[in-house]
Each structure stands twice: as C-alpha cells, then as structure tokens.
Amino acid sequence: MKTNHTLSMTAALLILTAGPAARGAAPVSITITNPGFENPALAEGDWTSDNSIIGWIQINGADIGVWNVGPADFPNGAAEGLNVAYLYVPVNGQGFGQVLSGATGLLQRSASYTLTVAVGNSASYAAFPGYQVQLLAGGTLLAQDENTLTPAEGRFVTSTVTYTYASAHSALVGQPLEIRLLSKGQNSSEEMEFDDVRLTVTVMPLTSGAVLIVR
Ligand SMILES: [Ca+2]
Ligand SMILES: [Ca+2]
Numbered sequence: 001m002k003t004n005h006t007l008s009m010t011a012a013l014l015i016l017t018a019g020p021a022a023r024g025a026a027p028v029s030i031t032i033t034n035p036g037f038e039n040p041a042l043a044e045g046d047w048t049s050d051n052s053i054i055g056w057i058q059i060n061g062a063d064i065g066v067w068n069v070g071p072a073d074f075p076n077g078a079a080e081g082l083n084v085a086y087l088y089v090p091v092n093g094q095g096f097g098q099v100l101s102g103a104t105g106l107l108q109r110s111a112s113y114t115l116t117v118a119v120g121n122s123a124s125y126a127a128f129p130g131y132q133v134q135l136l137a138g139g140t141l142l143a144q145d146e147n148t149l150t151p152a153e154g155r156f157v158t159s160t161v162t163y164t165y166a167s168a169h170s171a172l173v174g175q176p177l178e179i180r181l182l183s184k185g186q187n188s189s190e191e192m193e194f195d196d197v198r199l200t201v202t203v204m205p206l207t208s209g210a211v212l213i214v215r
Contacts, residue, residue: 025202025203025204025205026202027114027200027201027202028104028200028201028202028203029198029199029200030100030104030105030113030177030199030200030201031100031101031102031104031105032055032098032100032179032197032198032199033054033055033056033098034053034054034055034056035196035197035198036078036080036081036083036195036196036197037053037066037081037083037084037085037194037195038080038081038082038083039054039055039066040054040066041082041083042066042067042068042082042083043068044068044069044070044082045068045069045070046067046068047065047066047067047068047086048065048066048067049065050065051063051064051065052064052065053065053066053085053096054066055098056085056096056097056098057096057097057098057099058096059093059094059095059096059097059180059182060091060093060094060095061094062087062090062094062095062096062183063087063088063089063090063094064085064086064087064088064095064096065085065086065088066083066084066085066086067083067084067085067086067193068082068083069082069083069084069122069193072123072124073122073123073124073154074120074122074123074154074155074156074193075123075154076154076155078156078195078196079118079120079156079158079195079196080118080195080196081195083195084118084120084193084194084195085181085193085194085195086122086191086192086193087129087183087191087192087193087194088191089188089189089190089191090129090182090183090185090190090192091183091185092183092184092185092186093182093183093185094182094183094185095132095180095181095182095183096180096181097134097178097179097180097181098178098179099176099177099178100176100177100178100179100199101176104201105176105177106173106174106175106176106177107137107138107142107165107169107172107173107174107175107176107177108165108173108201108203109165109170109173110165110203110204111164111165111201111202111203111204112162112163112164112165112201112202112204113135113142113143113162113163113164113177113199113200113201113202114160114161114162114199114200114202115133115135115143115160115161115162115163115179115197115198115199116158116159116160116161116196116197116198116199117133117158117159117179117181117194117195117196117197117198118156118157118158118159118194118195118196119131119133119149119151119156119157119158119159119192119193119194120151120155120156120192120193120194120195121150121151121152121153121154121155121156121192121193122153122154122191122192122193123153123154124191125189125190125191126153126190127186127187127190128150128151128153128186128187128190128192129183129184129185129186129187129190129191129192130147130183130184130185130186130187130192131145131147131159131181131182131183131184131192131194132144132145132146132147132180132181132182132183132184133145133159133161133179133180133181133182134161134178134179134180134181134182135161135163135177135178135179135199136177136178136179136180137169137172137175137176137177137178138171138172138175138176139175139178140169140172142163142169142172143161143162143163144161145159145160145161146184147184156193156195177199179197179199181194181197
C-alpha cells in the first residue's frame with residue numbers, strides 16, 4: 001500500500017506539472033481563402049478593377065480590388081507578398097468580408113481567437129479614410145478594432161482583434177466565423193489598403209487536475 005501511494009503521488013506531481021503547459025496550447029491557424037490577396041498574380045503597379053476580390057465578398061457596394069503596389073505608394077512594398085487589397089474612395093461601412101468554412105471556421109466554446117490584419121495608407125492619396133476590422137459569428141459582431149491606429153503615409157500597421165468565448169454568445173456556437181474589413185469613409189477621395197489577414201484559435205482544454213480527483 002505504501003508503495004502504491006508513493007507512486008500515485010509521483011504521478012499526481014507529474015500531472016500537475018504538465019497542467020500549465022497543456023493549458024498553454026499553441027494557437028492553430030484557421031484557413032482563410034486568399035488571405036494575402038496574392039490571387040491573381042499581377043505585374044508591379046497593376047490592379048484589378050472589377051469590384052471583386054477572389055474569396056471575399058464585396059460589402060455595401062465598395063470599390064475594391066487587388067493591387068501589386070509600387071514603391072511610390074509603399075516604399076517597403078506590401079505587408080505580405082506582392083499584392084494588397086484596396087478600397088477606393090470608400091464611404092463609411094464599405095469594404096469586404098469572408099465567411100469561413102470547415103471545422104475550424106466555426107465558433108467554439110472555451111476558445112480564444114486572434115485576428116490580425118495589416119492596414120495600409122497609400123502615399124499617393126494624401127490622407128487616410130479610417131478602418132474597422134471585425135470578427136463575427138453567425139452574423140453577430142464578436143469583437144472589432146474600430147480605427148484605433150493610423151498608419152503613416154506609405155506604411156502598414158497591424159490591427160489585432162482578440163475574442164475569448166463568452167457564455168453570452170452560446171447561441172452562436174457552431175455558427176461560421178466571418179471577417180469583415182471596412183472603411184470609416186473619413187476624408188473623402190482617399191484610398192486605403194488591407195493585407196496579410198490571419199486568424200488563429202486557441203482551445204483551452206479542461207485542466208489535467210480533474211484526473212487527480214478520479215484517481
Ligand atoms: Ca499580400
Ligand atoms: Ca494616404
């Protein structure tokens with residue numbers, strides 16, 4: 001009996017030691033179609049002009065497209081790859097979005113989400129229209145960054161939106177997540193850009209300590 005007890009305590013210590021590491025589960029990337037707007041490939045300086053972006057949905061009639069930016073607008077190039085998405089002279093609420101699919105694209109309980117997007121301010125347009133980066137599930141807004149950053153002319157900044165599941169949203173569990181990238185439409189006759197959209201999920205497992213009670 002004494003030996004068994006000692007073994008149990010050793011096992012308990014090992015499990016407790018493993019607990020925090022288990023709770024610190026690595027974020028998992030959620031698949032986004034055309035997340036860096038590299039489709040289609042374009043020559044430097046070229047852009048698409050049919051008000052569509054592959055994988056994304058136009059919102060509120062925005063003038064949108066994909067653009068392989070040159071140094072006059074972005075001296076350091078795109079935030080990721082060669083292309084960015086542009087919003088030309090947007091009004092408030094115009095932009096584009098994507099409803100996610102697949103198992104990881106559905107809102108989960110006990111999960112936290114981190115959405116990051118590069119927000120750009122093209123230098124050939126003198127000012128900046130402002131932006132909203134939003135994370136939704138089932139059409140309901142979960143969290144957003146409403147224009148808290150202002151990129152300098154010719155630069156990108158990274159907007160970060162975090163959301164941790166809250167029971168107030170229990171009815172949305174299993175609903176598809178959605179990303180919306182919008183403009184505030186400030187300073188008329190301006191243009192702005194987005195690039196490098198990333199979304200990760202971290203699912204928090206039950207603590208290993210629960211096993212000790214059973215043993
Ligand atoms: Ca890109
Ligand atoms: Ca500008």
